[in-house]
Amino acid sequence: MKDKFRRILVWSRLTEKRLLKKKSYLLTIMLVPVLLLGLRIVSGEDKGILTVGLYAESEFAAQIADELENAGTLLKFVRYNSAEDAQEAVKNGTVNTAWILPDNLESKMNNAARKGSAYHIVTVVEREDDISQIFAREILCSKLFPKYIYGLYCEFVRKRIDPDISEEELFEKYHVIEEKTELFQAEYPNGMISADADYLVAPVRGMLAVWLVLSCFGAVLYYKRDEEQGVYDVYSSQKRFACLLGTQFFVALNGCIICILSCKICNIALNLLHEIALWGLLAGCSICFCTILTMILGKPERICMVTVLSVIMMLVFCPVFMELGPEWSFKWVFPPYFYLKALYSSYYAGRMGSYIAIGCAIIFMIRFAFKRQTIR
Amino acid sequence: MIGRRYLRLQLKRIIRLAVGIIPTAILLFACLAIAAVLYLNYGPNADKCEKIKIGIAGDTQDSYLGMGILAIQSFDDTRYLVDFIEMDSSKKAQEAFLNGEIAGYLVIPDGFIDSVVYGRNDEKITYVVSKEQKGLAGMLMDDLSKIAEALIICSQNAVYGMQEILIENGGEENYNNYTNELNLKLIDQVLSRTQLAEVKILGISLGLGTMDYYFVAVSLLFCFLLGICGAPFFWNRRNDLGMLLRQRGVRSFSQIFSEYIAYILFLLIATYIPIIVSKRIFEIFFPRVLTISVGDLLPAMLPVVLLAGAFHFLLFEIVQQTISSILVQSVLVTAMGYLSGFMFPAYFFPERLAEIGRKLPTGCALRYVSDSVSKTDRFAPMIGMVCYTILFLGMTLIIRKRRLCGDER
Numbered sequence: 001m002k003d004k005f006r007r008i009l010v011w012s013r014l015t016e017k018r019l020l021k022k023k024s025y026l027l028t029i030m031l032v033p034v035l036l037l038g039l040r041i042v043s044g045e046d047k048g049i050l051t052v053g054l055y056a057e058s059e060f061a062a063q064i065a066d067e068l069e070n071a072g073t074l075l076k077f078v079r080y081n082s083a084e085d086a087q088e089a090v091k092n093g094t095v096n097t098a099w100i101l102p103d104n105l106e107s108k109m110n111n112a113a114r115k116g117s118a119y120h121i122v123t124v125v126e127r128e129d130d131i132s133q134i135f136a137r138e139i140l141c142s143k144l145f146p147k148y149i150y151g152l153y154c155e156f157v158r159k160r161i162d163p164d165i166s167e168e169e170l171f172e173k174y175h176v177i178e179e180k181t182e183l184f185q186a187e188y189p190n191g192m193i194s195a196d197a198d199y200l201v202a203p204v205r206g207m208l209a210v211w212l213v214l215s216c217f218g219a220v221l222y223y224k225r226d227e228e229q230g231v232y233d234v235y236s237s238q239k240r241f242a243c244l245l246g247t248q249f250f251v252a253l254n255g256c257i258i259c260i261l262s263c264k265i266c267n268i269a270l271n272l273l274h275e276i277a278l279w280g281l282l283a284g285c286s287i288c289f290c291t292i293l294t295m296i297l298g299k300p301e302r303i304c305m306v307t308v309l310s311v312i313m314m315l316v317f318c319p320v321f322m323e324l325g326p327e328w329s330f331k332w333v334f335p336p337y338f339y340l341k342a343l344y345s346s347y348y349a350g351r352m353g354s355y356i357a358i359g360c361a362i363i364f365m366i367r368f369a370f371k372r373q374t375i376r
Numbered sequence: 377m378i379g380r381r382y383l384r385l386q387l388k389r390i391i392r393l394a395v396g397i398i399p400t401a402i403l404l405f406a407c408l409a410i411a412a413v414l415y416l417n418y419g420p421n422a423d424k425c426e427k428i429k430i431g432i433a434g435d436t437q438d439s440y441l442g443m444g445i446l447a448i449q450s451f452d453d454t455r456y457l458v459d460f461i462e463m464d465s466s467k468k469a470q471e472a473f474l475n476g477e478i479a480g481y482l483v484i485p486d487g488f489i490d491s492v493v494y495g496r497n498d499e500k501i502t503y504v505v506s507k508e509q510k511g512l513a514g515m516l517m518d519d520l521s522k523i524a525e526a527l528i529i530c531s532q533n534a535v536y537g538m539q540e541i542l543i544e545n546g547g548e549e550n551y552n553n554y555t556n557e558l559n560l561k562l563i564d565q566v567l568s569r570t571q572l573a574e575v576k577i578l579g580i581s582l583g584l585g586t587m588d589y590y591f592v593a594v595s596l597l598f599c600f601l602l603g604i605c606g607a608p609f610f611w612n613r614r615n616d617l618g619m620l621l622r623q624r625g626v627r628s629f630s631q632i633f634s635e636y637i638a639y640i641l642f643l644l645i646a647t648y649i650p651i652i653v654s655k656r657i658f659e660i661f662f663p664r665v666l667t668i669s670v671g672d673l674l675p676a677m678l679p680v681v682l683l684a685g686a687f688h689f690l691l692f693e694i695v696q697q698t699i700s701s702i703l704v705q706s707v708l709v710t711a712m713g714y715l716s717g718f719m720f721p722a723y724f725f726p727e728r729l730a731e732i733g734r735k736l737p738t739g740c741a742l743r744y745v746s747d748s749v750s751k752t753d754r755f756a757p758m759i760g761m762v763c764y765t766i767l768f769l770g771m772t773l774i775i776r777k778r779r780l781c782g783d784e785r
Contacts, residue, residue, distance in 0.1 A: 024700035028707065035711050045726030073519050076723070091578055092752075096723065099573075116561065120574035127578050128585060135516060141569045142523040146530035148572065152565065153534035156558055161538070161545050173537040177495060177529055184521035185500045200725065207710060214706050215699075222699040225611060251699065301396045304605045309403070311601065311706065312594070321719055345474040 011243075016250050029254060032211065033262045036204060040266050043200040048076030050136050053086040053095035055079075061101035067143050074199075075136055083123075090125045097133060098125040099140055109144075113151025121148075150174060201266045205343075206320030208259045209282055209336035210311060212252065216283075216290040217307040219251035220244070224300045241367070248290060252283035270343070278342055281352040285335035288359025295366045310334070382626055386638035390609060394642050397605050402653050429459045430503075430517070431481030433469040434488075458520070473504060480505035480517050492528060495536055527569075531562045584746050588668045591655075592745050593718040595673070599647045599680055600713065600738060603688035603705045606639060610692035610701070618780050628777045632689070636769070640685045647681055648674055668749045676748035680741045683761050686768035687737060693772045712738040737764045 019025055054077050056065035069077050078095055080086040086098035100123040102108060112118040122144065126133050154170050223244050226232060232240045256279040263269040270278075293310075297303050314320070318336040331337045338355060342348035461478060463469040469481035483502040491499040505517045538558055542551060584592065621631055651673065658666045691708070695701045715733035716722065722730045722739075733739045740760035747754035 019699075022697050022700060024695045024697050024704070028695070028700045028703045031704070031707055035707070039729075042726055042729045045728060047724065047726040047729075049724055051723045071522070073522075074516070087578075118565070118569075118572050121572050122574070123576060124573045125576045125578060129575070129577055130586070135519070137570055137573055137575070138523050139519060141572050142526045144572050145565075145569050146526060149530045149534050149562065149565065152561065153537055153558075156534075156554075156561070157538055157541050160550075160554055160557075161542050161547060165541065169541070170537070173540050174533050176536045176540070177497060177532050181497050181525070181529055183492070183497060183500055183525050183528060185502050186518065186521075187502050187504045200720075200729075203719070207714075211706065211710075215703060218699040218702040221607070221702060222697075225698045299396065301393060301605075301608050304607050305397045307702070308598070308601045308604050311710075312598065315719070347474075 012246065012250070015246055016253075019250055019254065029258050032208070032258050033265050036262045037265050039204070040198075040201060043198050046076065047200070049074045049199070050097060050132050051076045051078060051095045052136060053078050053080050053089045053098040054101070055081075055083045055086040055098065056101040057081075058101075058103045058105060060106040061103070064101060064105070064143050064147070068139070071139070071143070073139050075139060087125050090127055093127070096126070097136060099123075100125065109148055110151055113148060113155050116152065116155070118148050201268060203321050204266050205263060205268055206318060206336060206340055207315075208262055209339050210314045210318070210320065212255045212259055212279070212282060213286045213289065213314065213335055214307065214311055215251050215255040216248050216286040217303065217310070219248040220290050220294045220303060221300055221307075222251070223247045224294075224303070228300075244294070245287065245291065248287045249283075252287060256280065256283050278339060278349065281342070281349060281356070282335055282339040284356040285338065285352055285359065288356055288363065289333075289335050292359060292362055292366070295363065295370075382621060382631065383634035383637060386634050387641065390638040390642040393606070393609055394645055397642075397646060398649060402650050429461055429478040431461050431463045431469040431472055431478045432484065433463040433466040433481055434484030434486070470504070492532065495532055497532075527566055531566065534562060535559060584750055585667060587665050588749070589721070589746070591658075591666055591668065592673070592749065593713075593742065595647070595651050595677065596680060596738065596741050596745065597709070597713050597718050598650065599643065599677070599684050600687070600709045600741075601706070602643055602646055602684070603691065603709070604702055605646065606642060606688055607692070607698075607701060607705075609639060609642070610688075610696075611698060618776070622780055628773060628780060632769070632773055632776060636685060636689060639689070640681060643681045643685050644678075647677060651677070672749045672751075673745070676745045679758065679761050679765075680745060683737055683741060683765045683768075686765045686772070689772045690768040690775075693775045709738070712736045715739070716742050718742070735760070737761070740764065 052068075052075050054065050054068070056062045056079070065077075065079070068075075078089070080089065080098070083098075083100045086095070086100060089095045090098045102122065105121065108121045109118070112121060122140070124137060124140070153174060157165060157170060227240070232243055235243065256276075259279055260269070260272075260275050263275060269275055293306055294303060297306060314334045314336050317331050318334050319340050320336070332351075332355075335352075335355065338348050338352045342352055461472075463472065463481065466481070466483045469478070469483070472478045473481055481504050483504070485499045485501070488499040488501060491497055501521075503517055503521060535555060535558055539551065539555060542548070542554060547554075618628075618631060622628065652670055655666065655670050655673075688705070691705055692701055695704050712733075713719065715725070715729060716736050716739035717725075717730075717733060718738065722733055725733060734743065737760075740757045744754050744757035744761055747757060
């Protein structure tokens with residue numbers, strides 16, 4: 001028993017040494033944190049989910065445009081000198097939407113306040129309407145609306161209370177409550193999420209999870225090629241299978257270290273123990289996933305194709321960029337799905353444990369079935 | 377003569393590889409087409425639009441607040457953006473949040489409405505969101521809360537300002553009437569606030585619509601990732617065969633040319649067939665979703681296939697280890713695709729990053745195909761693609777030559 005354990009240790013050391021001796025492998029895995037570091041550095045620059053072309057020439061309009069630009073929203077603004085230029089920019093796709101604040105914006109607002117109804121005071125030009133455009137319009141309206149409400153208030157007071165009241169008094173009485181009063185406060189689940197995560201960096205964890213699965217596929221192909229070249233010819237079928245699992249284990253282990261390091265670099269890391277547990281579980285799930293597919297598919301060509309298939313399917317169906325549709329059971333096949341959910345809930349961490357248990361049972365059954373077939 | 381035989385041999389090898397791979401490739405694109413169909417049914421642009429689901433927990437029994445939520449859900453324009461779901465308690469809201477049923481939740485403290493009505497503003501609504509995997513929902517919540525704050529505070533200022541002036545002018549008897557009148561006016565204006573803007577929709581005359589854009593992006597991602605499928609073609613190359621061919625007069629250039637021709641044939645088949653199949657699936661189920669035609673897309677994909685082939689060639693020439701070649705392909709293609717706008721549109725990125733993305737091979741390919749399909753000027757990206765293809769093949773040739781010469785020595 002002791003001898004067997006020693007031999008396993010020697011084999012493990014040799015496998016890891018063989019992997020790490022390859023400069024190209026080391027460079028490839030180190031490429032991931034380096035690329036992410038670059039992404040993190042540049043992602044801090046000015047950006048937005050929509051680019052808005054702004055035309056605001058008059059003083060009043062320019063004041064609103066300044067407020068919009070300085071509000072720190074998810075929108076990015078580009079100023080245009082004419083309404084036609086802004087509209088043209090929407091047409092040719094330079095900007096997503098154009099907001100045209102007319103030169104007579106102030107008088108239009110005053111008229112609207114007098115009438116008590118604000119209708120089509122500014123023009124928004126879009127190529128197609130969607131949820132992000134609705135959101136952007138809300139931001140525009142939130143800047144225009146207080147100005148309009150102020151006019152409405154002045155009109156109301158003059159009409160109902162004191163027709164001769166001065167502008168100064170109206171202004172003074174209006175600003176009872178500071179505009180910067182906060183009525184909302186953000187809270188993040190305990191210790192789980194870094195508050196300054198950025199939307200460009202947010203999908204990184206999901207992409208790393210997909211990359212870890214892909215590393216396991218890479219390990220399988222590495223093993224298959226070694227097998228083709230006769231590296232494992234001296235081993236029995238059982239030992240070869242152990243080598244397949246062992247190769248995946250070491251590649252996944254290296255991958256986990258790189259992933260934790262990358263999360264740290266991107267400032268999305270949870271506490272270290274939490275990270276180690278979750279990446280470890282993902283590695284286990286990935287090994288099961290890849291081993292089952294390898295046992296079913298056999299040939300490296302087919303495994304290659306399924307690798308591409310899996311990568312795209314995982315990017316689409318797992319919540320890497322967005323959650324697509326409700327929780328269908330076929331999504332459970334992909335290990336990153338549980339992993340990304342487990343960040344929020346220990347329930348899903350439990351399901352990752354079940355995934356590994358079921359995966360091991362399936363592997364055992366497939367091996368058992370093949371063994372019986374061979375005996376017959 | 378030997379050169380031609382080598383070319384024939386490479387073609388045979390690649391056809392054998394393609395026969396095993398093409399059915400899986402078709403299956404892949406069928407799956408992607410299904411994913412797109414799901415996106416259309418459940419994604420943010422769907423008619424039965426899946427909005428951002430936000431739970432509300434806390435003192436919603438308050439009659440004003442209950443009415444307010446009902447009004448928002450019935451009349452306010454945010455009903456197209458956010459779905460407010462009332463929760464029995466903050467614990468239940470937290471459970472739903474952790475299970476991914478809602479993107480975040482609001483906890484309304486006891487006495488919040490009183491605090492707003494009397495202008496104390498000392499109670500705060502807490503919104504719980506995560507800024508990570510839930511994507512943009514959390515960040516949208518930050519902006520939405522600022523919008524709500526702006527609306528509440530300007531309304532409060534109007535009402536309190538009016539009340540103060542009224543009291544100063546000795547009109548206490550009208551206090552309730554005027555307060556109600558102004559409040560109703562304000563509620564009416566808040567609910568119809570988006571009418572401040574006149575929306576003109578131009579339609580997509582130039583450039584691509586969202587679905588067309590993503591169809592092109594996924595086709596390109598697939599084409600670039602096909603390098604992983606082509607890996608077995610490159611693994612079995614042997615240096616001693618290359619040297620033998622060199623000694624028999626087949627130079628490195630002829631070797632690479634023969635292999636490249638064969639590989640391009642494989643890429644063309646493996647890219648074109650799945651695109652045709654998935655486009656057909658779309659035409660059957662959603663005839664008006666994709667406006668691009670296969671007739672425009674396939675010719676536009678030809679230079680992309682040549683570029684992707686050259687890119688794969690270079691990577692496999694540099695990295696010959698099995699595992700490294702797979703990992704490097706995936707890491708580089710995913711990173712380049714991400715920056716070039718395959719996953720998020722390029723305008724999501726800071727200008728410098730978007731510029732880098734546009735200049736990468738994947739960025740040139742995306743711009744070229746988009747411009748070709750939407751029939752706009754495609755000269756600049758075309759030049760970029762030609763330069764990259766020549767550069768990659770040239771580098772492959774140099775590396776091959778050095779390796780064969782080195783081994784001979």
